[in-house]
Amino acid sequence: MANMGLATATNNQVILRDYVSGFPKESDMYMAATTVDLSVPVGSMTVLVKNLYLSCDPRSRTRMGKPDPSSPASLAHAYAIGKPITGFGVCKTIDSGHPNFKTGDLLWGRVGWEEYSLITPTLSSHFKIHHTDVPLSYYTGLLGITGLTAYVGFYEICSSKKGETVFVSAASGAVGQLVGQFAKMSGCYVVGSASSKEKVDLLKTKFGYDEAFNYKEEHDLSAALKRCFPEGIDIYFENVGGKMLDAVLQNMRTNGRIAVCGMISQYNLEEPEGLRNITNIYHKRIRVQGFAAIECFDRYSKFLEFVLPYIRQGKITYIEDIAQGLENGPSALIGLFHGKNVGKQLVAVAPE
Amino acid sequence: MANMGLATATNNQVILRDYVSGFPKESDMYMAATTVDLSVPVGSMTVLVKNLYLSCDPRSRTRMGKPDPSSPASLAHAYAIGKPITGFGVCKTIDSGHPNFKTGDLLWGRVGWEEYSLITPTLSSHFKIHHTDVPLSYYTGLLGITGLTAYVGFYEICSSKKGETVFVSAASGAVGQLVGQFAKMSGCYVVGSASSKEKVDLLKTKFGYDEAFNYKEEHDLSAALKRCFPEGIDIYFENVGGKMLDAVLQNMRTNGRIAVCGMISQYNLEEPEGLRNITNIYHKRIRVQGFAAIECFDRYSKFLEFVLPYIRQGKITYIEDIAQGLENGPSALIGLFHGKNVGKQLVAVAPE
Numbered sequence: 001m002a003n004m005g006l007a008t009a010t011n012n013q014v015i016l017r018d019y020v021s022g023f024p025k026e027s028d029m030y031m032a033a034t035t036v037d038l039s040v041p042v043g044s045m046t047v048l049v050k051n052l053y054l055s056c057d058p059r060s061r062t063r064m065g066k067p068d069p070s071s072p073a074s075l076a077h078a079y080a081i082g083k084p085i086t087g088f089g090v091c092k093t094i095d096s097g098h099p100n101f102k103t104g105d106l107l108w109g110r111v112g113w114e115e116y117s118l119i120t121p122t123l124s125s126h127f128k129i130h131h132t133d134v135p136l137s138y139y140t141g142l143l144g145i146t147g148l149t150a151y152v153g154f155y156e157i158c159s160s161k162k163g164e165t166v167f168v169s170a171a172s173g174a175v176g177q178l179v180g181q182f183a184k185m186s187g188c189y190v191v192g193s194a195s196s197k198e199k200v201d202l203l204k205t206k207f208g209y210d211e212a213f214n215y216k217e218e219h220d221l222s223a224a225l226k227r228c229f230p231e232g233i234d235i236y237f238e239n240v241g242g243k244m245l246d247a248v249l250q251n252m253r254t255n256g257r258i259a260v261c262g263m264i265s266q267y268n269l270e271e272p273e274g275l276r277n278i279t280n281i282y283h284k285r286i287r288v289q290g291f292a293a294i295e296c297f298d299r300y301s302k303f304l305e306f307v308l309p310y311i312r313q314g315k316i317t318y319i320e321d322i323a324q325g326l327e328n329g330p331s332a333l334i335g336l337f338h339g340k341n342v343g344k345q346l347v348a349v350a351p352e
Numbered sequence: 353m354a355n356m357g358l359a360t361a362t363n364n365q366v367i368l369r370d371y372v373s374g375f376p377k378e379s380d381m382y383m384a385a386t387t388v389d390l391s392v393p394v395g396s397m398t399v400l401v402k403n404l405y406l407s408c409d410p411r412s413r414t415r416m417g418k419p420d421p422s423s424p425a426s427l428a429h430a431y432a433i434g435k436p437i438t439g440f441g442v443c444k445t446i447d448s449g450h451p452n453f454k455t456g457d458l459l460w461g462r463v464g465w466e467e468y469s470l471i472t473p474t475l476s477s478h479f480k481i482h483h484t485d486v487p488l489s490y491y492t493g494l495l496g497i498t499g500l501t502a503y504v505g506f507y508e509i510c511s512s513k514k515g516e517t518v519f520v521s522a523a524s525g526a527v528g529q530l531v532g533q534f535a536k537m538s539g540c541y542v543v544g545s546a547s548s549k550e551k552v553d554l555l556k557t558k559f560g561y562d563e564a565f566n567y568k569e570e571h572d573l574s575a576a577l578k579r580c581f582p583e584g585i586d587i588y589f590e591n592v593g594g595k596m597l598d599a600v601l602q603n604m605r606t607n608g609r610i611a612v613c614g615m616i617s618q619y620n621l622e623e624p625e626g627l628r629n630i631t632n633i634y635h636k637r638i639r640v641q642g643f644a645a646i647e648c649f650d651r652y653s654k655f656l657e658f659v660l661p662y663i664r665q666g667k668i669t670y671i672e673d674i675a676q677g678l679e680n681g682p683s684a685l686i687g688l689f690h691g692k693n694v695g696k697q698l699v700a701v702a703p704e
């Protein structure tokens with residue numbers, strides 16, 4: 001039931017200062033202290049939540065640029081200047097006018113980068129959290145969009161077969177660490193690339209990758225791939241785009257598959273890199289498929305059934321990189337584009 | 353039954369002089385008169401055929417370049433210097449050691465560019481011709497690889513829905529003319545590009561395209577596509593690659609599909625053009641699928657069942673561009689890369 005709405009609280013927010021071109025900087029965002037009613041408008045179907053954790057996603061960068069005014073999709077996708085940026089978060093219900101959520105309920109889904117968000121839940125934007133025997137923060141990643149991305153991307157888009165060879169870029173990142181483990185569970189040979197020796201070591205010692213390399217130390221990416229895949233690559237789980245994709249295309253096998261989960265190397269460029277090996281798609285009959293987990297929520301409960309037992313049995317390794325405090329959110333988000341995060345980057349906004 | 357092999361005949365052949373780089377020229381091939389036994393070796397499973405029609409395919413260009421010696425696939429794909437080039441043709445059995453073919457049988461499949469070929473039939477390389485109430489030359493195209501390409505490409509790879517928008521490049525070519533008609537039969541809006549006013553007129557007046565443009569007269573391909581598809585493109589049937597593909601990627605709709613049948617604009621370039629709009633695959637969740645009909649012969653009989661009634665009822669328009677005489681084969685083949693052909697280019701080698 002909606003309260004009468006007398007109590008208020010300070011609501012710190014992360015605001016987009018202006019549209020971003022090139023690499024985002026901390027100064028592209030600023031903190032603002034606003035005030036929030038601690039109850040939902042009487043008669044509304046909204047829910048007021050207190051945000052506990054926020055997910056840092058490379059995809060946010062694609063929403064920071066100036067939208068194309070002639071494209072309704074672009075306008076809908078872009079963040080608004082002067083407003084809090086948004087993303088996925090884990091939160092607790094403070095007050096609710098919605099029949100499915102009551103005070104104290106935990107949920108995850110779309111929220112603002114702020115201490116409190118007033119949300120309008122839908123079946124594909126907000127999900128009640130039923131399993132709390134696992135860390136709550138996991139719902140920003142492994143048990144949220146990140147995990148669903150790895151699951152749909154690997155099991156549906158890649159259509160792997162036992163014994164196939166799999167390459168994952170940004171392999172120690174939020175999605176990559178899971179894809180490598182799914183690939184091993186499926187009996188594949190899996191190699192990952194990352195941006196530091198520390199991450200390469202993690203890939204081999206923690207995430208079960210058969211082989212890994214630091215792409216920053218390779219002069220010739222195609223040669224590095226050839227070294228790891230003398231017989232070629234059956235499946236590429238694409239997180240970075242650009243030069244790496246071009247090198248992969250040279251090393252794909254006939255009838256290979258490329259699941260395009262993201263192209264983080266390209267988001268901050270004024271002009272994307274030119275790719276020269278696209279004809280391989282024809283010569284080698286490759287399937288390249290872009291996808292977004294936000295269009296796959298109909299598989300979410302199936303995914304949970306699949307992944308929760310592995311987590312409870314300790315059969316999945318999952319590393320989180322947690323920034324403390326909303327005020328440290330912008331630098332954590334920007335760190336993604338410089339490869340600073342190890343594992344899933346998130347922000348802890350308030351104690352559970 | 354194999355004859356005893358006394359009779360011989362002159363066998364004119366089109367020989368590859370040297371590996372080709374850049375645009376192929378007539379001088380890259382030469383005619384040679386050899387001698388052929390008019391009977392198959394005793395005890396062999398081979399078939400001696402007289403070639404009636406040869407198909408000119410852009411794909412041949414990909415076999416004329418110097419192979420990569422480290423790649424078994426590349427070595428197997430490449431033509432051999434000093435040997436006849438090969439392709440698909442329609443032919444008549446002169447002598448046979450194979451139980452499935454007897455003297456006089458008509459067939460289509462892989463043959464050399466020569467008057468007579470000694471072939472070793474397999475289930476996926478040579479097909480007996482059972483229906484002769486349609487022009488025999490059609491088995492180089494509409495009833496052969498070309499038709500199967502359009503069929504598999506459009507009906508399987510594109511997964512079209514009624515009302516979707518379809519763009520076809522090289523639309524008046526062998527495959528394009530059919531894809532446009534299949535798209536119209538499926539209730540789609542279909543636009544084609546071609547290289548001359550004559551072809552553009554054909555697209556609209558003969559092949560049922562809703563709209564068409566001459567890409568050579570457009571300064572801005574993306575703007576041309578925007579003009580024809582103000583709401584964007586759901587399906588692109590890709591025959592050309594390069595700049596056109598880059599412009600299409602800018603104009604694709606979310607969840608669009610690109611069937612990559614060929615990239616003829618790129619085969620003769622020393623260095624392929626760089627594509628800058630690849631990130632759209634991610635942003636718009638596009639599926640890009642390379643395919644080759646030569647891997648789809650298991651659908652050939654189903655395809656024949658589908659297409660023969662349309663041909664007999666005059667419901668499919670099919671234009672052939674027939675060069676007369678094997679000696680005119682090289683220039684006909686090379687003409688493909690300069691857009692000289694109107695419709696399916698083939699070579700008539702001998703009278704039926």
